[in-house]
Amino acid sequence: ETGVTQTPRHLVMGMTNKKSLKCEQHLGHNAMYWYKQSAKKPLELMFVYSLEERVENNSVPSRFSPECPNSSHLFLHLHTLQPEDSALYLCASSQFAGGPHNEQFFGPGTRLTVL
Amino acid sequence: SQELEQSPQSLIVQEGKNLTINCTSSKTLYGLYWYKQKYGEGLIFLMMLQKGGEEKSHEKITAKLDEKKQQSSLHITASQPSHAGIYLCGADGREAGGTSYGKLTFGQGTILTVHP
Numbered sequence: 151e152t153g154v155t156q157t158p159r160h161l162v163m164g165m166t167n168k169k170s171l172k173c174e175q176h177l178g179h180n181a182m183y184w185y186k187q188s189a190k191k192p193l194e195l196m197f198v199y200s201l202e203e204r205v206e207n208n209s210v211p212s213r214f215s216p217e218c219p220n221s222s223h224l225f226l227h228l229h230t231l232q233p234e235d236s237a238l239y240l241c242a243s244s245q246f247a248g249g250p251h252n253e254q255f256f257g258p259g260t261r262l263t264v265l
Numbered sequence: 266s267q268e269l270e271q272s273p274q275s276l277i278v279q280e281g282k283n284l285t286i287n288c289t290s291s292k293t294l295y296g297l298y299w300y301k302q303k304y305g306e307g308l309i310f311l312m313m314l315q316k317g318g319e320e321k322s323h324e325k326i327t328a329k330l331d332e333k334k335q336q337s338s339l340h341i342t343a344s345q346p347s348h349a350g351i352y353l354c355g356a357d358g359r360e361a362g363g364t365s366y367g368k369l370t371f372g373q374g375t376i377l378t379v380h381p
Contacts, residue, residue, distance in 0.1 A: 192374070195370075254308075
């Protein structure tokens with residue numbers, strides 16, 4: 151595997167379910183990100199992890215819980231979601247969090263539908 | 266907070282035509298990133314601009330950052346169907362003298378359709 155991978159690619163869940171999204175980067179980067187992309191809204195940053203430490207939490211509801219066990223893996227744990235949480239969830243990584251030349255490389259995304 | 270405005274919101278061109286997409290910031294840009302996205306997929310990094318007046322090219326795509334560092338343009342020469350997709354500009358959220366911790370703010374995207 152190369153680059154940034156995400157699983158699953160598609161997920162349908164009920165509002166009472168608990169599920170997790172997984173992201174893995176094979177680029178040797180130190181920073182990882184979760185973004186949310188909803189229809190007709192700009193891409194929104196949710197969380198930033200730098201060296202496995204959360205450095206940014208962009209006012210995200212507590213029903214979204216991130217976890218970064220090591221610099222290569224990032225999870226987004228979901229519970230009691232709402233239909234308006236349906237969106238494309240994108241994971242990204244970069245060499246460092248912040249600083250110049252902070253090119254972020256994105257995974258293919260998980261299309262989440264909450265019923 | 267920084268806001269990015271992209272124009273046009275959508276663009277339909279005939280194959281072979283040139284086109285330009287603009288990205289305007291409400292604040293000085295400390296780093297401006299251009300990405301391309303196929304619908305429902307991840308973003309592909311195209312180019313990053315940092316210095317006022319900077320210009321970069323890759324194949325038939327050229328990106329520029331104005332001297333005041335508040336506006337960027339993406340120009341595609343002799344467009345092809347493979348250029349179709351959503352183009353997004355993203356800005357480093359760093360304030361003067363501060364750090365952004367990697368926070369990128371994105372424009373709403375420009376949807377490009379290229380007819381063969």
